[in-house]
Structures are given as C-alpha cells and as structure tokens.
Amino acid sequence: MAFWTYMLRCSDGRYYTGHTDxxxxxxxxHQSGQGSQFTRRRLPVALVWSEVFSSRIEALEAERIVGGxxxxxxxxxxxxxxxLVSHFSRPPRERFSTSLETNGCMEDGLKGGGAS
Numbered sequence: 001m002a003f004w005t006y007m008l009r010c011s012d013g014r015y016y017t018g019h020t021d022x023x024x025x026x027x028x029x030h031q032s033g034q035g036s037q038f039t040r041r042r043l044p045v046a047l048v049w050s051e052v053f054s055s056r057i058e059a060l061e062a063e064r065i066v067g068g069x070x071x072x073x074x075x076x077x078x079x080x081x082x083x084l085v086s087h088f089s090r091p092p093r094e095r096f097s098t099s100l101e102t103n104g105c106m107e108d109g110l111k112g113g114g115a116s
Contacts, residue, residue, distance in 0.1 A: 003059035005066065006050040007074065010042030015074055017067035019059040023050060048078055 004023045008016045008030060016039050020026035029035045030045050039045050053059040066074065069088070076084035087095055 003053045003056045004050050005053065005059045005062040007048050007066065007078075008039060008045040009048045010039060010045050012042050014042060015048075015071065016042075016045065017063050019056070019063040021056065 001021060003019060003021050005017065005019045006023060006027070008018075008027075010016060016030075016036065018026070018036070026035070027045075027047050030039045031043070033040045033043060035045075051062060053062065066077070069077075073085055073088035076082075076088060
C-alpha cells in the first residue's frame with residue numbers, strides 16, 4: 001500500500017501539509033470543506049507537492065519534517081532549488097550572505113572602523 005505526504009497552497013497563500021493513503025480522495029475532502037479545519041477556512045486549496053512512501057510511518061515523518069519548515073524553505077523546495085533549501089536549513093546566524101552588511105566582510109575598510 002502507498003502513502004503520500006502532500007502540501008496544499010490555500011487561498012490566502014498559506015501552506016498546509018498532511019499525509020494520506022488515498023491522495024485523490026483526501027484532496028477532494030479538502031476542496032469540499034471536509035478536510036482539516038485549517039483548510040476549511042482557506043478554500044479553495046491547490047495541491048502543490050506530493051511524495052509517495054511505502055509506509056504510513058515514513059509519510060507521517062515527512063509530514064512532520066516538511067510541515068515544520070519555514071515558508072521560505074517550503075517555497076525553495078517547491079521551486080526545486082535544493083541549494084536554497086540547504087541554505088534555509090541552517091540557523092539564520094550561520095547563513096552566508098553575499099551582502100557586505102551581513103557576511104562579516106571587513107576587507108578594504110568597507111565597514112566602519114577600518115584604516116584609510
């Protein structure tokens with residue numbers, strides 16, 4: 001038997017993540033207002049991602065992991081940008097930025113306090 005983890009984009013732009021053993025039926029439930037209370041208040045919803053698993057435990061674990069991600073990380077996954085997914089996996093203080101204001105670059109006195 002197959003199990004799916006899926007992500008819906010709600011009408012207000014928020015994401016809902018769930019798992020099921022019958023993807024078509026479950027999406028139909030969400031669309032008709034018989035799904036979760038979260039999606040019921042945000043109709044219509046659109047399926048934006050799903051992944052199949054061989055066991056309910058695996059699908060549930062994927063739901064917990066993906067559902068806990070930030071919006072930016074979810075959108076990076078949806079875009080297939082795995083380097084950005086990796087970027088958002090790090091705590092903010094450990095993320096490299098190309099901005100001279102945030103990456104700690106002090107070369108050539110570009111940040112205040114350097115000798116001229």
